[in-house]
Amino acid sequence: MPGMAGAGVSRRTLLRGAGLGAIALAAGCTGFATTGNGGMIFLSTQFRPVDEAERFRSLLGRTVSGVSYVTIEDGPFAGQVRSQVDAGSTQMGLLGGLHGDLAPLAGDYLEDLTDLLADLGERGWPAEYLELAKAGTDRTWYIPWANASYVLAAHTDALEHLPPGADPESLTYDQFLDWAIAARRANGNRPMLGLPAGPEGLLHRFTQGYLLPSFTGGQMTTFRSPEAVTAWEYLRELWANCNPASTTYDFMQEPLETGEVRMAWDHVVRLVEAPEREPRNWRMLPAPRGPHGLGYMAVVAGLAIPKNGTDPELARRTIDALSRPRTQIELLRSNSFFPAVEAEIPADLPPAVRLEADAVTKQQEAPDAILSLPPVGLGTREGEVSKVFQDSFRSIVLDGADIRSTLDAQARVLQGVLSDLKVPCWAPDPAADQCEVA
Structure with missing residues (x-):
């Protein structure tokens, strides 16, 4: 060994x-x-x-x-x-x-x-x-x-800038955006929010399992819907209040530990080290909810x-x-x-794990929770589907491309993979013999 x-x-x-x-x-x-x-x-x-x-x-x-x-x-x-x-x-x-x-x-x-x-x-x-x-x-x-699962991590420095009356454990996406804006302004116009958009980051899981289900109720069958356009418009605004170095972040615990950012979303395994030294100064929070509910993967x-x-x-x-x-x-x-x-869940867990356990439980037990799964049945071609979401982010958010035409083009790529494999849809999309991008 x-x-x-x-x-x-x-x-x-x-x-x-x-x-x-x-x-x-x-x-x-x-x-x-x-x-x-x-x-x-x-x-x-x-x-x-x-x-x-x-x-x-x-x-x-x-x-x-x-x-x-x-x-x-x-x-x-x-x-x-x-x-x-x-x-x-x-x-x-x-x-x-x-x-x-x-x-x-x-x-x-x-x-x-x-x-x-x-x-x-x-x-x-x-x-x-x-x-x-x-x-x-x-x-x-x-x-x-x-x-x-994936959750939000926030230092007490960031919690000070929550919108008035907002419950950090029951945020809407609008409140999350307002929080990021307020934190940036209070920090000398330096963003306090970070997202894992690096080469090995998992931001595509955010769009697949959180953003799109919350805004559209689906993932594949709603990929190019009018509601999906709204979701990508939202992500543009959120990104404008993210640390620009987010394009280099793979594991969000690293910039959280160094103080480069004070709030972030990521996989629980990629957040767990950030609160280890000062667990009392950290919160782990459920993801926000959108018009259709709290999408989570x-x-x-x-x-x-x-x-x-x-x-x-x-x-x-x-x-x-x-x-x-x-x-x-x-x-x-x-x-x-x-x-x-x-x-x-025992009380003597490492503090960071205990924080994450509470957040994951609240996410799963939310009355409007929308369960999403990573892609199913794609085998070696799963990377092609992930690339669709990564390329959509790059074009729409980083390069400012037209959202509708980008989604139309990427939907054709996505449908090509699904048609070749003839696979059914996975949650949160409804069951079907063959998944169709709509």
Whole structure:
């Protein structure tokens, strides 16, 4: 097992280096020997950065024995599973991935886990997660494992500039904009808001899972609607009150820690280090809400068993162990992924994780919440869909291009990918045999 990365290595460097093991693995179906750990292979798209993978391996080692955790990029994951199962030489025993990684493999490439779900008993999985695990069928193809989301982080310096009467835990997008404007003006016209628009930033998830669902009620089926035009007009205004260096920000915890910005939106894992030194001076907040409600993206991870896996019984025992409340809380402590089962959040969590847990819960339980998922069933072409949102942002917000013509052009690109793959829509868009951009 490789050693822990040194404290002086940035998370940005870790993220870039984490794909090396996946590259070795994806080089061929016999690449598993590169792990050097022995035991049943647990192939996963999750916790790829070196420090996250090491923390999870430590947790796994305390939970079960005889399991070797190997990470792989999202793109080659499905191809690796399909090629091995089709060849009749499956060399892995357990799979971990997001809903979008696992759902396309349901049926032909995954074992039916309906009986295992029943054996595990009432552990309090949300009904919507169990429905997702069926992948549109009447069988269960994976067991919900953990979830993560994206929230707002704000320092007390920024909270001073909230609009009068605004509840920071129940903001509208208009109030969020007013807050950013007031904070900028009070800070000598220097913006206090930052967004992750760097090369490895996740701003496209903001437009996919937060902005568009909140303004339009959908993601793909409303991509070029009049309401979508309004949403992009809003983002232009918000960006005008963002730190211009946001185009370089990948992990928002870094500029938050240095004080370059005092309020930001990002994935919970990419925010958690900012409040560590002074947790009392920080708040983690639910996302704002728009005309259709509070759009938020849930990153739902699951555990599945491939067809003809190497050790089905050990795989089932591992799923049982990893889906127990105690183990799920350990995962929250170590990697900031939240329990998928009913589990009491302990008071002694690291302060930053506790702050995030409260914000994520408020987001999920909001009466007008609109659940969004990352793209499903796109495999290696998911990057093309992400690029549509990235290119739309670049053209509309950074370059000032006409919104309507930009959305029309990008909708054609988007529809081309969806038509080639013939995939159904994913939440929050309504179910359909083939997703159509409207």
